[in-house]
Amino acid sequence: MVIAVAVLFALPAAKGQKVPRLSNGKPDLSGVWERPTVFDMSKDHIGCNVSRRPDCTSIGAKELSSLYTPLAVAEDKKPKLEYTRFCLPWGYIRSWNGAQPSQFVQTSDSLAILFEQDNWFHVVPTDGRVHPKSLQPTWYGDSVGKWDGATLVIDTIGYNGKVWLDTDGQHITTESLHTIERISRPDFQHLNYEVTIIDPKLYTRPWKNTRVFALMKPGEGLMEYSCQENNQDRDKRYNPDIPHEESAGKPFPPVR
Numbered sequence: 001m002v003i004a005v006a007v008l009f010a011l012p013a014a015k016g017q018k019v020p021r022l023s024n025g026k027p028d029l030s031g032v033w034e035r036p037t038v039f040d041m042s043k044d045h046i047g048c049n050v051s052r053r054p055d056c057t058s059i060g061a062k063e064l065s066s067l068y069t070p071l072a073v074a075e076d077k078k079p080k081l082e083y084t085r086f087c088l089p090w091g092y093i094r095s096w097n098g099a100q101p102s103q104f105v106q107t108s109d110s111l112a113i114l115f116e117q118d119n120w121f122h123v124v125p126t127d128g129r130v131h132p133k134s135l136q137p138t139w140y141g142d143s144v145g146k147w148d149g150a151t152l153v154i155d156t157i158g159y160n161g162k163v164w165l166d167t168d169g170q171h172i173t174t175e176s177l178h179t180i181e182r183i184s185r186p187d188f189q190h191l192n193y194e195v196t197i198i199d200p201k202l203y204t205r206p207w208k209n210t211r212v213f214a215l216m217k218p219g220e221g222l223m224e225y226s227c228q229e230n231n232q233d234r235d236k237r238y239n240p241d242i243p244h245e246e247s248a249g250k251p252f253p254p255v256r
Helices: 070-076
Strands: 031-034 057-059 102-106 110-115 121-125 142-148 151-157 178-187 190-198 207-215
Parallel strands (some): 121 142
Antiparallel strands (some): 031 207, 057 207, 102 110, 110 121, 151 178, 178 190, 190 207
16 A cells, blocks of 8 residues: 555646657656755655756655654654765665756666766666665665656665665665655656655555656756765764764855
C-alpha cells in the first residue's frame, strides 16, 4: 500500500516546443532543471529553487509520524548529527531536496544525474541490467532504470543507512531503504517527478512525495560547489557522538 497524494500536472509549455526524443523513441529528459527546495518531505512546497517561479511544486506525504515503527519512534527521540556539516555526502534522495539545480545527460542506455550540490553525480543504467546480487552499501545506492511507457522508473537499493532523507524533517534511513522514482516529461519545459520511500524498519508502509521540475533558461547551467573550501566544521574531527543540536541550523562560514 502507498499513501495517496494529489497528482501534479505541469504547466503548459510554450507553443511549438515538442518533447525531444532519444534514438529509441523515448522522451529525452536531458536539460538543466530547477526544483522546489524540499526541507521536509512530509510538507508541501511551492517555488523553484533558482528563479523562484511558481512552476516548481512538491506535495508532501503528511503526518509521517503516524507510520513510524517502534524503531523509528525510538530513533526519532535520539540526538541527530548533521553529517553534511563535515562535507560527507548528502545521499541520493536528500540531494534531490536541496536548493541547487540538477542536470540530466541522457542516452538510450543511461541517465547521468549531475547535482550542483557538492558536484555529486549519479549514473542510472537503462540498458536492461538488474541490481547485482551482492552490493556494497553506499551513500547513493545502486540504481537501475526501465521505461514504463513514457515514464522512466528508477529502482534504487543498496543504501548505507547513514543519510537523512531531508534536512528539517531529519528523516533518517536504514540499509533496508528502497526507493522508486518515476520521471516523465509532459511538455518541453517541465518534468513530473515522484519518489516512493520504502523502509520497512522505519515505516509501516511506503509513502510518496510528488513534484514538478522546471527547465532553466538557455545558457544557465550548474555552478562549481565546494563544501570543503573554508568550511571550519570540516576541520574539526568528525565525531558521530556530537548531538544534532550542536551542529544543525548554523550557517556555513562565509568564504573570505
